[in-house]
Amino acid sequence: MHELGVTESIVNIALDKAKEAQASKIVKINIVIGELSGFVPDCIEFYFDFVSKNSIAEGAKLHFELAPAEFRCRTCSTIFHPHDTTWTCPECQSQSVEMTGGRELYVENMEVE
Amino acid sequence: MKKIEIVQNILEANELIASQNQRLLDEHKVFAINIMSSPGAGKTSLILQTIARLKDKLRIGVVEGDFASTIDADKVKDEAAAVVQITTRNMSEQCALIANMVSHALKCLPLGDIDLLLIENVGNLLCPAEFVLGEHRRVVISSLPEGDDKPIKYPVIFANADAVVINKLDFLPYVDFDIAAFEKALKGLNPEVRIFRVSCKTGEGIENWCSWLLGELKASRTGK
Numbered sequence: 329m330h331e332l333g334v335t336e337s338i339v340n341i342a343l344d345k346a347k348e349a350q351a352s353k354i355v356k357i358n359i360v361i362g363e364l365s366g367f368v369p370d371c372i373e374f375y376f377d378f379v380s381k382n383s384i385a386e387g388a389k390l391h392f393e394l395a396p397a398e399f400r401c402r403t404c405s406t407i408f409h410p411h412d413t414t415w416t417c418p419e420c421q422s423q424s425v426e427m428t429g430g431r432e433l434y435v436e437n438m439e440v441e
Numbered sequence: 442m443k444k445i446e447i448v449q450n451i452l453e454a455n456e457l458i459a460s461q462n463q464r465l466l467d468e469h470k471v472f473a474i475n476i477m478s479s480p481g482a483g484k485t486s487l488i489l490q491t492i493a494r495l496k497d498k499l500r501i502g503v504v505e506g507d508f509a510s511t512i513d514a515d516k517v518k519d520e521a522a523a524v525v526q527i528t529t530r531n532m533s534e535q536c537a538l539i540a541n542m543v544s545h546a547l548k549c550l551p552l553g554d555i556d557l558l559l560i561e562n563v564g565n566l567l568c569p570a571e572f573v574l575g576e577h578r579r580v581v582i583s584s585l586p587e588g589d590d591k592p593i594k595y596p597v598i599f600a601n602a603d604a605v606v607i608n609k610l611d612f613l614p615y616v617d618f619d620i621a622a623f624e625k626a627l628k629g630l631n632p633e634v635r636i637f638r639v640s641c642k643t644g645e646g647i648e649n650w651c652s653w654l655l656g657e658l659k660a661s662r663t664g665k
């Protein structure tokens with residue numbers, strides 16, 4: 329359900345930028361979403377039809393790019409993308425790791441007419 | 442067809458309202474705690490224990506945001522100095538509090554008469570991790586019956602917590618929960634986190650938790 333608020337934000341951002349660019353129609357919105365973030369693209373898509381209705385974003389295609397989880401080892405500084413859900417450094421097996429990627433949620437760009 | 446570069450954080454709108462909430466809280470010298478956990482981990486019990494232990498020292502307000510757990514809400518209403526329950530039209534579908542809901546709740550509270558505000562978030566470890574509310578500290582409760590793999594399954598919420606309360610310590614003889622492994626995984630993700638082992642049932646460890654809370658609140662005031 330929190331995707332409703334997020335979808336509203338996406339539409340607001342897109343409409344603002346479209347207005348600045350004096351566009352008449354939004355064709356496609358590219359969104360980057362982190363693998364570790366709590367957002368589900370399907371839900372955003374579901375709400376999008378409803379939220380964008382009667383705006384120049386209506387009918388726009390949403391494209392989601394998944395940003396992978398990324399960690400940095402605090403012991404040996406190795407940066408790694410975990411393959412399962414044990415956040416252990418592949419080089420030194422340290423479990424002391426800093427999350428450096430996978431939390432993204434932003435509108436990257438869009439195509440307009 | 443034209444391409445427009447944007448790169449704008451989608452959660453920015455929420456973060457803006459959260460910072461307005463925090464400013465309002467600061468103006469009234471209210472110290473706010475966002476309490477998050479899975480359903481049934483003991484958010485309400487911890488709130489009740491905290492009130493019982495600190496109500497002679499602090500005026501405590503509560504924002505009840507867990508729509509699923511209304512059973513003890515009445516008990517909280519009896520104990521706290523002020524309580525506001527967040528209700529929205531589609532209550533049952535909400536999976537996290539967002540800053541805007543808290544902003545409305547703050548308008549219903551006598552902020553001048555509150556020192557400590559406990560915000561009970563919706564029972565879930567995924568969605569509340571994404572939305573700041575304007576709180577000063579973020580606390581996650583994890584209880585023994587849930588298993589010791591929660592920090593690995595939900596790294597975001599644990600990596601950004603100021604404190605983690607391990608609740609239902611009284612279950613230790615009956616469940617397979619490796620406290621050392623849990624704490625190691627947690628400290629790995631979040632070396633600064635404070636960990637409290639408590640049982641809201643027996644009261645064990647509650648004193649440590651409450652003295653941390655009191656210390657954080659006092660430190661925030663002298664910092665002003």
Ligand SMILES: [Zn+2]
Nearest residue numbers: 401404417420
């Ligand atoms: Zn390493």
